[in-house]
Amino acid sequence: MAKKDQLLGWDVSPYTAKVRSYLNYKNIPYGYKPPNAYTLFRKVQPAVGKIIMPSIFRPDGTVLQDSSHIIDVYEAENRLKPVFPSTPQQLFASMLVELFADEWLPMASLHYRWNYPGNWNFIIREFGTNALPYFPGFIQRQVYVRELMSFMAVYI
Numbered sequence: 001m002a003k004k005d006q007l008l009g010w011d012v013s014p015y016t017a018k019v020r021s022y023l024n025y026k027n028i029p030y031g032y033k034p035p036n037a038y039t040l041f042r043k044v045q046p047a048v049g050k051i052i053m054p055s056i057f058r059p060d061g062t063v064l065q066d067s068s069h070i071i072d073v074y075e076a077e078n079r080l081k082p083v084f085p086s087t088p089q090q091l092f093a094s095m096l097v098e099l100f101a102d103e104w105l106p107m108a109s110l111h112y113r114w115n116y117p118g119n120w121n122f123i124i125r126e127f128g129t130n131a132l133p134y135f136p137g138f139i140q141r142q143v144y145v146r147e148l149m150s151f152m153a154v155y156i
Contacts, residue, residue, distance in 0.1 A: 003059035004029045004030050004031045004059070005028075005029075005030045005031070005056050005057070005058045005059070006030065006031045006032075006033060006056065006057045006058075007019060007020065007023065007030050007031065007032045007033070007054055007055075007056050008033055008034070008035040008039065008043075008044060008053060008054060008055045008056070008057065009032075009034065009035070009053040009054035009055070010034050010035075010053055010126070010127075010130045011034065011126070011130075012123065012126045012127070012130075013053045013054065014105075014106065014109060015053065015054055015067040015102075016053055016054040016067075018067045018071075019054045019056070019067050019070050019071070020032065020054075022070075022071050022074065022083065023074070025081070025083070026074065026078050026080075026081060026083075028074060028078060030056075034130045034133075035053070035130070036130065036131055036132065036133050036134075037131040037132060040131075043057075047063040048063060048065045052065060054067060054070065056070055067102070068098065068102065071083065124141050125137075125140075125141070128140025128141050
């Protein structure tokens with residue numbers, strides 16, 4: 001059986017959702033694994049230069065990062081069912097929508113994620129479960145997640 005590309009990302013990452021949706025739409029076989037803290041620090045960071053999701057590790061050793069770049073690479077390799085419009089005007093409009101969705105909408109999502117205490121329990125649970133999956137819940141919530149919340153708050 002041929003090895004598949006491995007997508008590392010968390011379900012709460014909109015960019016991971018973008019890549020997963022693309023791969024599913026194109027019927028591209030891949031493995032999906034939410035990376036834990038160890039994987040982020042020992043695999044993703046050395047390969048990419050920082051802790052970031054999504055990242056794709058390919059069997060040939062290639063590592064892809066950034067959802068738009070990932071889609072561009074796969075689109076060049078898989079010409080059936082193209083996701084980019086064929087006319088220049090539609091392509092330009094499509095790229096503007098992607099730019100808005102990738103660069104501006106995340107500011108709103110991060111604002112609502114981190115600035116409304118009603119959302120904290122959900123996001124703390126999700127980040128803790130993904131980062132420290134084998135630890136008890138109270139450790140997930142207290143140790144790692146508080147640091148991660150401080151780290152992520154700078155993006156608001």
